[in-house]
Amino acid sequence: MTALKPLGRAILFALIGFLIGAGLSAALVEAAGRDEMKEPIIAGGYMFALIGWLFGVGVWGSWVREWFGATVKPFHIEGWGRYLGFSTDHKVIGVQYGVTTIVIFLLAGALALLMRIELADANSTLLSRTDYNTVMGLHGIMMIAVAVAALMGGFANYVMPLMIGADDVAFPRLNALSFWIVPPVAVLLILTPLFGGMDTGWTGYPPLSSQGPTGNLLFLMAFTTFGLSSILGGLNFLATIITMRAPGMTWSRIPIFVWAVFAASLISLTATQFVAYALLMVIFERVFGMHFFDGTIGGDAILFEHVFWFYSHPAVYVMILPAFGIELEILSHFARKPVFAYKWVVRAFFSIVGLSFVVWAHHLFTSGMSSELHGPFMVLTELISIPTGVVFLAAVGTIWRGRLWLKTPMLFAMGVIANFLIGGLTGLYVADVVTDLNFQDTYFVVAHFHYTIVGGEIFALMGAIYYWYPKITGRMYSERLGRIHFIGMMVLYNVTFIPMFIVGAQGMNRRVADYPAEFENLNMFITVSSLLLGLAFIPFVYNMVNSWIRGRKAGDNPWGARTLEWQTTSPPPEENFETQPVVVEDPYGYGDPDAKHFEFPSGSGHVAEPAGGDD
């Protein structure tokens, strides 16, 4: 029961906060003589509720008290209970993020299936058009949150400090804060249907988002809050990688995944602030009656689109860069070969980061922005193909003439190559202005971005889950179920999304519950295969839960991998390594009998089991 205390206190504080905030706002609204306005009360209440929640869950007790000279009580609970409170251990936070994002992923996946069932026939039957919009928007924003937070919040948090031989991240309390900001986001999103739903999709373009149901306000506040979490995470990872590397871990020796996290963090830290401003301005439109984006009263709707995509394009690289990192990491360890062209890949990552900031307006080719901008943004966008191509070459070069060990993580990593190939190549058509004039806002785009986010990142996420599962849980998953999951997901995923390219090219636009009856056959096909795709996740969930409880002990290094996270116990002790490892070379010395990534100062430290373990 003590484990639940912080949560109970947090909920209580949140409620008290809400009442205070709502009361104050109501008084202000009353004083201004605008009794009809409800949204300021909700927004004010939420702001205080958020603060109350964070204070209650542990920010007060283990952080803020210090500012007033009082002693802080570090959070210390053994066993499962530690996952329910304000723990500052990056491994606990990684698991908190990981489990939360997987749950949201499954929920949002269920929403996707609901949409697909609605789309089985041409009319709106199951869902009204309003409800469809809500379901679609919630699926979108929840999945975006998963895509941004699962690899970065979950795996980068858990694994990155271990990989660089650190005992934690640079700012452990900030790390906990950035996780505990996420549950309020989920609560807001789950409440939107009770407030009239949302009708803007995850992009929330005004003037639509500054009108319409109060659900839109909840969505805007959720997105803004989530942005704060990502900014803090990015800051923390950068500081960690810069300052906490083990002795000898020079920049040319850090694992490729760590480079990917570094590059992605640069984007999270800087770009997210822009979308937060844009969303806040829409919130101000709703709450204070301002008009930034309404062209009929002196505002400009296209301005929002620019600022929104100034974040949201780079954000896709927050999703895909860590996925590239994981892909290459897994390929190397399971092909028993060094990451091919390591330095070129690092250069490619940073070229991608740089270019990602100057291509946003490719989302605006049909927006009515000045057509002089079309050419430059098209050219810049297509340039990204060059560094992305380098990542492909590295992937193929890594497995080429290797000794491929086709375990589940490896299967998923190779799935990323195949799927992201389709995602990347179809990107050409939406980067080219002329073809985009047709494809923009059709199912072609829907297929394209699912190929990048699901085919690229979610496949990498699955690979990461299987790869680090034995490290995190100390137990081995069932290889058979893992393979069934992979084959089911790979086949059905492609069968579901390839037809979306076709139906889009034939003229079906997106974000619709009704469509011309001509498209019914293809849509029926997509719906059936998406339902089967949903079934492919049953062995996954079963495997994860069952193996955590009953799986056999995995050993410290079941994959015989050379990076540091495998050179400590599974799961690692709270301080990560019993003695500080010293790094002597990069971790990819496969095939070289003299290669050695690290050493533990002699006579001390945990000696890992020899590579292999028992399988």
Place this chain on the structure above:
Amino acid sequence: MINRDTVTVAIIWIIATVAVEIAFSFVDLFPAAASEEAVIVDDAFYFLTYIAIPVFTFILVALSYSIIKFRSRPADDGGPPEDGPPQRTHNAWVRGWMLVTSALVVTVIIHPGLTGLWEMDEAANKDLDFVVKVTGVQWAWSFNYPDQNITSPELVLPNDTHVRFDVTAVDVVHSFWVPAFRTKIDAVPGLTTEIHANITETGNYDDDINFRVQCAELCGREHAIMQSPVRVVERAEFNEWVLSKQ
């Protein structure tokens, strides 16, 4: 780096590429193209696809070949197989690859990228026959013909003409899209945007649903059904329609 594996992959790749290119040349993805712009768009699509196919087959062939050929048994204790060769990089390959991909990128930037823009511009600069003022409002379109002085909920256009659409919106952002013409432009409150169509084919919604004005930017509850029928008719028929409306 020339050895049996690379040669085999190169041969399979060439065969696969030729096969896929030929197969693709039979694919007809798009509905009828009813304007010069539509032809430009479709041509660009096909050109891009012909360029993309060799890249697609290269990666897939190399990947599949590796899975089949380089798959290894685990060690006897169930641990990882023995190590592969300590190949860290191969600068000639990386440079060669970057040269090829850069060349492809430059190609598609120039064509169909910049030439496509230029062709669109050319088409827009042809002699204009008339203008239709399009207004989007939640959740309907209205079409005003200033020269003819009529307003209609249905978009009727004469064949073989160059029409400019001046598009705007009253409430929220919408997007004006006629799939048969392939191009779209947002309808933004407080702003007038424009697109052109050099119409080349007759057709109507009852026979081909791509003759429809479809709102293509989410605009709230009835976005899905914010459509209007389009009819492209011969000049004489258009004149009759105008008379009947005036």
